[in-house]
Amino acid sequence: MRQPRLLVARRLFGDLLEPLRAHYRLDVHDSDVPLSPAALTARLQGCWGLLASGTERVDAQLLAACPDLRAVSLVTVGFNNLDLPACQARGLLLSNAPGVLTEATADFGLALLLAAARRVGEGERFVRAGQWQGWAIDQFAGAPVAGTTLGVVGLGRIGAAIARRAHHGFGMRIVYSQRRASPEAVALQAQHLPQTDLLRLADHVVVMVPYGPDTHHLIGAAELALMKPSATLVNLARGGVVDDVALASALQSGRLAAAGLDVFEGEPAVHPHLLACPNAVLTPHIASSTLPTRRAMVQLAVDNLLAWAEGRPGPSPI
Ligand code: DGY
Numbered sequence: 320m321r322q323p324r325l326l327v328a329r330r331l332f333g334d335l336l337e338p339l340r341a342h343y344r345l346d347v348h349d350s351d352v353p354l355s356p357a358a359l360t361a362r363l364q365g366c367w368g369l370l371a372s373g374t375e376r377v378d379a380q381l382l383a384a385c386p387d388l389r390a391v392s393l394v395t396v397g398f399n400n401l402d403l404p405a406c407q408a409r410g411l412l413l414s415n416a417p418g419v420l421t422e423a424t425a426d427f428g429l430a431l432l433l434a435a436a437r438r439v440g441e442g443e444r445f446v447r448a449g450q451w452q453g454w455a456i457d458q459f460a461g462a463p464v465a466g467t468t469l470g471v472v473g474l475g476r477i478g479a480a481i482a483r484r485a486h487h488g489f490g491m492r493i494v495y496s497q498r499r500a501s502p503e504a505v506a507l508q509a510q511h512l513p514q515t516d517l518l519r520l521a522d523h524v525v526v527m528v529p530y531g532p533d534t535h536h537l538i539g540a541a542e543l544a545l546m547k548p549s550a551t552l553v554n555l556a557r558g559g560v561v562d563d564v565a566l567a568s569a570l571q572s573g574r575l576a577a578a579g580l581d582v583f584e585g586e587p588a589v590h591p592h593l594l595a596c597p598n599a600v601l602t603p604h605i606a607s608s609t610l611p612t613r614r615a616m617v618q619l620a621v622d623n624l625l626a627w628a629e630g631r632p633g634p635s636p637i
Pocket of ligand 1: 606
């Protein structure tokens, strides 16, 4: 029997893909440059499965043009690139990669919070530019972090892992907002608040919610206006959850002290107003990027495909 065809839409770790060859004919787009929607559609002709990142968009239009597609396995936890109703209407097998990136991403959340609040980027650029003339009493004075209040918008797996670090490591009080109270909150003595109260109260805010129509610009001009002027906003979730233009304007006007951003609306493009903000620490969507974590993400996506090939349910269905 002919093996089903599987498109691997990104350069991943070749050694981890090898076991798939026992079950699938692989077509590997071995590149870090994503396929355009048209190229993805063309490349998917005759494919049963797609192994992709969070970038390749699978929507009704693509599905209509790819009638053989039956399965999509993502190496990312975020799956806002999938039009879920369209995929489910087609009865696709779907999986993502939750859990394996939680700790690495939470480490990075703390890194961004500390770097932005304590002005690490500004100080580093200052030294490299040869501008440092010596110690000064208030030089690059930042905002305190330890012992302050952290607002976590979205106390899911990663949000809770950030809160644990902040609470146990930095003695921070945790407040959080999301629709329902979180079971994680008890051990963190975390207080469940409406988002507006959280934004007013928190000294620093981390945003960690999935992106979708209900979270588009969840943090916009009105929300930023509620925050303390000394606060830091960290976005590790997805571009689009925060209104980047409103954020840049708050950072430029001094309405908000600092931001740490790993994700951007329309990335890899970054809004020029944000690029012009010295008080924003900007990183290229690398929060989960340690080699063991990125390999574990790929391995989980592969494990789903191997399970499907044997007619078993995968370990991490969507
Ligand atoms: C994810 O897994 O969704 C991350 O954003 C990619 O590192």
